[in-house]
Amino acid sequence: MSEPRVHPEVPIPRTYITTTIPYVNARPHLGFALELVQADVLARHRRREGDRVRLQTGTDDNSLKNVLAAEDAGVPVREFVDRNAAAFVALREPLSLSTDDVLRTSHDPRHRVGVEHFWRACADAGDFYRRYYEGLYCVGCEQFYAESELDGGRCPEHDVAPEHVAEENWFFRLSRYTGQLRDLVTSGRLRIEPAQRRNEVLGFLAGGLEDFSISRSAERARGWGIPVPGDPGQVIYVWWDALGNYLTALGYGSGGTGHQRWWLDSDRRIHLVGKGVLRFHAIYWPAMLLSAGQPLPTDIVVHDYLTHDGRKISKSAGNTVDPATLARECGTDAVRWWLLREVPRVGDADFTHARLVARANDELANGLGNLVHRVVAMVHRYRAGAVPHGGQEPDAERLDHACRVARAEAGKALAEFDFRNATAAVWAIVDEANRFVNQAKPWELAKAEREGAAPGALDAVLATLVRACRTVGEELAPFLPDAAARVTEACAERDGRLPAASPLFPRLADADDGTLAQAFD
Structure with a gap:
C-alpha cells in the first residue's frame, strides 16, 4: 500500500494595515475618524477571510505645530500633547475599532530607537548631506513650499502665508530615487488607489524630484522632537520621524519580532492616507525605505476630504466635528454607517x-x-x-x-x-x-x-x-x-x-x- 500523500501546510496570508498618525495640536475630528473606520473595515474583512491581520494607528506628537498650539494654550508641551493624544487613543470604543496597537511618537520607547536606527541606515547608504537652506515653510503642513506651489502666496492647504526660514539642515538625496519610484508606480508594484492619485504621483515624478530637508534646528523646534544622531543641535524633521512609525511600531531597531513578521514577511502592507499627505507617503516614504533597504508598502489607499458646509474639516480651520461626541449623541452605528455609505471613493463629502x-x-x-x-x-x-x-x-x-x-x-x-x-x-x-x-x-x-x-x-x-x-x-x-x-x-x-x-x-x-x-x- 502506498503512503498517503502529505500536503504541505498552506501559509496563512499576513496583512498589515495602518492609518496615518495625526498631529495632536487639537482634539480629533471626523476626517480622521473616516480613515480609522475604513481601516477597521478592511482589517475585519481580511480577518474574516482568514488572514492574520495587524491594524496599527497612533499619534504624531513631535510636531512644531503641537508646540505652538501648547504655547498658545499656555500649557506645558508635555501636558498638552498627552491630553490631546489621549483623546485620539480613546476613539477605539466610540468608533468600535479593532486596532491591535496605538503608537505615540513622543511616548513609546520603541519609536525613538527605531527612528535613530532608520536614520543611520539611510546615512550608511550615503543619502545624507548637510547644507545651508532658505525657503518658505508652512508650520501647518510641516513642509517647505516653492513659490510656484503657493496659491496667491498662501499655503494651498491652510490658506496662510508661509514663514521665511533660513538655516543649515541635513538633506536627503530624494532625487536619486526618481527613476526607481517611477518604475515601481507604473508597474503596480507600488499600488496607489484610486487611479487619479496614482496619476498625481506620476505627475510629481515627471517634474523631477528635489532633495529635501530632513532636520530642523533644535532652537526652532523649541527642543521638542528626536535629536539627530551625532548632531544634538538638530532635531529630526517631523515627517521623517512620523513616517517611521510604520516600522518602529513593529519593533524595528529595537529587536522586536514584529518587524520580521509584519513588514518583511507580510503579503500586504496597506497604508490608508488622506490626499493632503499623498506626496509624503507615495514619494518621500518609499524613497526612504529604498535607501534603508526595506520593502515598500504594497498599497497606498487615498481618501479625499470631509467638508462641513463646504469647507474642509480640519483642526486648524476650527470647523471640526468631534467623532466621540457625535457617536455619543447619535450612536456608533450611525456614525460608521454615514462614513461608509455617504463618502465616495473619489471626491470630497460634505457632512451635516x-x-x-x-x-x-x-x-x-x-x-x-x-x-x-x-x-x-x-x-x-x-x-x-x-x-x-x-x-x-x-x-x-x-x-x-x-x-x-x-x-x-x-x-x-x-x-x-x-x-x-x-x-x-x-x-x-x-x-x-x-x-x-x-x-x-x-x-x-x-x-x-x-x-x-x-x-x-x-x-x-x-x-x-x-x-x-x-x-x-x-x-x-x-x-x-x-x-x-x-x-x-x-x-x-x-x-x-x-x-x-x-x-x-x-x-x-x-x-x-x-x-x-x-x-x-
Missing part, C-alpha cells in the same frame, strides 16, 4: 448632522431595524417564536440571489477599496427582503391558513426571511460590528425560540438647536 440623521433613520431604523423587528414579530405571532423549517420560497429568487452574492460582491468592492459599493452589496439584501415581505404578504398567508389553507406557504416565507436576516447579520459584521451582533442575536434561537422582538436602532431627531436626541420607536 441632518444628513447623518436622515441616513440613519432611513436605512438603519426604517430599513434594517424595521425588517428584523417585523420578521421576528411574525415568527412569534404565527409560529410561537419557533423558526419554521420551510422549503425554498419560489418567489424569493431575487432575495436569495442577494444573499448568495453579498459576501463576494462586498469583497470585490473592498479589494478596490470602495467602501460605498461594499456596503451596497450588503444593503441589497435588506432592500430585497423588505420588497419580498410586501410581495409575499405573510399576514394574508396567515389568514388563509386560519381559513384552512396548508401551512407550507407561510412556513417557507418566514424561513426565507429569517435566513435573510441572519445573512445580513453575518455580512454586516465588518462594517457595523455592533449592529451585526444585535441582528444576529435577534435571529438566534434559544431553546428552539427566537427572543422577543425589540427595536435594534434608535430613531434620531435633529433638533432645531443643532443637538441630537434619540427616541426608540
Whole structure:
C-alpha cells in the first residue's frame, strides 16, 4: 500500500494595515475618524477571510505645530500633547475599532530607537548631506513650499502665508530615487488607489524630484522632537520621524519580532492616507525605505476630504466635528454607517448632522431595524417564536440571489477599496427582503391558513426571511460590528425560540438647536 500523500501546510496570508498618525495640536475630528473606520473595515474583512491581520494607528506628537498650539494654550508641551493624544487613543470604543496597537511618537520607547536606527541606515547608504537652506515653510503642513506651489502666496492647504526660514539642515538625496519610484508606480508594484492619485504621483515624478530637508534646528523646534544622531543641535524633521512609525511600531531597531513578521514577511502592507499627505507617503516614504533597504508598502489607499458646509474639516480651520461626541449623541452605528455609505471613493463629502440623521433613520431604523423587528414579530405571532423549517420560497429568487452574492460582491468592492459599493452589496439584501415581505404578504398567508389553507406557504416565507436576516447579520459584521451582533442575536434561537422582538436602532431627531436626541420607536 502506498503512503498517503502529505500536503504541505498552506501559509496563512499576513496583512498589515495602518492609518496615518495625526498631529495632536487639537482634539480629533471626523476626517480622521473616516480613515480609522475604513481601516477597521478592511482589517475585519481580511480577518474574516482568514488572514492574520495587524491594524496599527497612533499619534504624531513631535510636531512644531503641537508646540505652538501648547504655547498658545499656555500649557506645558508635555501636558498638552498627552491630553490631546489621549483623546485620539480613546476613539477605539466610540468608533468600535479593532486596532491591535496605538503608537505615540513622543511616548513609546520603541519609536525613538527605531527612528535613530532608520536614520543611520539611510546615512550608511550615503543619502545624507548637510547644507545651508532658505525657503518658505508652512508650520501647518510641516513642509517647505516653492513659490510656484503657493496659491496667491498662501499655503494651498491652510490658506496662510508661509514663514521665511533660513538655516543649515541635513538633506536627503530624494532625487536619486526618481527613476526607481517611477518604475515601481507604473508597474503596480507600488499600488496607489484610486487611479487619479496614482496619476498625481506620476505627475510629481515627471517634474523631477528635489532633495529635501530632513532636520530642523533644535532652537526652532523649541527642543521638542528626536535629536539627530551625532548632531544634538538638530532635531529630526517631523515627517521623517512620523513616517517611521510604520516600522518602529513593529519593533524595528529595537529587536522586536514584529518587524520580521509584519513588514518583511507580510503579503500586504496597506497604508490608508488622506490626499493632503499623498506626496509624503507615495514619494518621500518609499524613497526612504529604498535607501534603508526595506520593502515598500504594497498599497497606498487615498481618501479625499470631509467638508462641513463646504469647507474642509480640519483642526486648524476650527470647523471640526468631534467623532466621540457625535457617536455619543447619535450612536456608533450611525456614525460608521454615514462614513461608509455617504463618502465616495473619489471626491470630497460634505457632512451635516441632518444628513447623518436622515441616513440613519432611513436605512438603519426604517430599513434594517424595521425588517428584523417585523420578521421576528411574525415568527412569534404565527409560529410561537419557533423558526419554521420551510422549503425554498419560489418567489424569493431575487432575495436569495442577494444573499448568495453579498459576501463576494462586498469583497470585490473592498479589494478596490470602495467602501460605498461594499456596503451596497450588503444593503441589497435588506432592500430585497423588505420588497419580498410586501410581495409575499405573510399576514394574508396567515389568514388563509386560519381559513384552512396548508401551512407550507407561510412556513417557507418566514424561513426565507429569517435566513435573510441572519445573512445580513453575518455580512454586516465588518462594517457595523455592533449592529451585526444585535441582528444576529435577534435571529438566534434559544431553546428552539427566537427572543422577543425589540427595536435594534434608535430613531434620531435633529433638533432645531443643532443637538441630537434619540427616541426608540
